[in-house]
Amino acid sequence: MSKMIPIAPNLSRRLPKREANRGAWTTEEDRKLAQVIEVHGPRRWKMVAAKAGLNRCGKSCRLRWLNYLRPNIKRGNISDQEEDLILRLHKLLGNRWSLIAGRLPGRTDNEIKNYWNSHLSKKIKQKEDRGGGANLLQQCGARCADCVTMGSGSGAKGEPNEMTSCGSFIQDDAMLDSSFQEPINLEWMSKFLEMDEGWLDFL
DNA sequence: AATTTGCCCAACCGCAGACTC
DNA sequence: GGAGTCTGCGGTTGGGCAAAT
Incomplete structure (x- = not known):
């Protein structure tokens, strides 16, 4: 699936605009x-x-260090579990790649962003095209009487970055495995909250 | 075999907030 | 408290490569 990552390609990916060296990093650098x-x-x-x-x-x-040289960087395929987590976190947080990456040890925000843009966004679009694209909050509200929006209101680009008090919008994504159904979703939410008590600050 | 197409992903850019003096 | 600098983030670009034609 994933290609080998070139260690030190010599060809610049970008044309230099200023005096500073640009483009791909060499092994020596x-x-x-x-x-x-x-x-x-x-x-x-x-x-x-x-x-x-x-x-x-x-x-x-800084970018080179964070995305490539930093210790414990996990390279290679994104596992199914990781993909599932990315999907869930993206629903909660939107395009907050650094926050999402913070929940995936060894993964960088850039890697997750790239993975989202090249894989997951397409999957979601395909799913929506198949008729699953109804407003998630509407779906939630239709099922859950005491559903209260807790969204950030920052979804200016129409991203599903809102959640509800019951968190049930997550269940609507068929791409999420069945283990997230019923009480387990609350359990997961609890675990998520335990992991980062300050997450509400971002909503 | 040669060319075209589409995907992947490293790296750059601009901006905003944090920090320092 | 204000100005200047640094850091971190998300969006975007474009080169390299494999698959398709």
């Missing part, structure tokens, strides 16, 4: 960056870039 971060830690990226002698901006160094 990775090595230098890792060495500096080992000494100074993953912060003060401008200084890290300078110390490493890399002709790159701090921003670029």
Whole structure:
């Protein structure tokens, strides 16, 4: 499924616009960056870039570290369990990729964002095209009398980033496995809340 | 075998909020 | 408290590659 990730492609993915080096990172650049971060830690990226002698901006160094060099990065296929979790979290949080990634150890926000854009968004669209695209909140409300919207109101792009007090909209997604039915969804919600008590701040 | 098409994903960009002086 | 700088985030781009033609 997933292709091998090139370690250090030499060809730039982007044309350089300024003096700073851009495009794909080389093995040597990775090595230098890792060495500096080992000494100074993953912060003060401008200084890290300078110390490493890399002709790159701090921003670029940070991105490289977070998405590639950081320890415990999990590479390769997204498992079914992970995919399921991404779907659920996306329903709760919308396009808050960093938050979603925070719940998937070893996965980066960029990876999840890419996976969503290339795989999951299509799956959902296909499902909606098959007639499952009714408003999730409406569906929930039709079933659940005391359903109260707790949404963020930030779904400016029409994303299903709202939830209800009963959380039952999650059940409407046939792509979610049956284990999420009935009391189990509340159990999952409880676990989710336990994981991050501050999550309501984001809604 | 050569060309085209579509997908994947690393990397860049712009913006907003946090931080520092 | 204000200005300047840094950091983190989400959206987008485009090169590389495999599959299809």
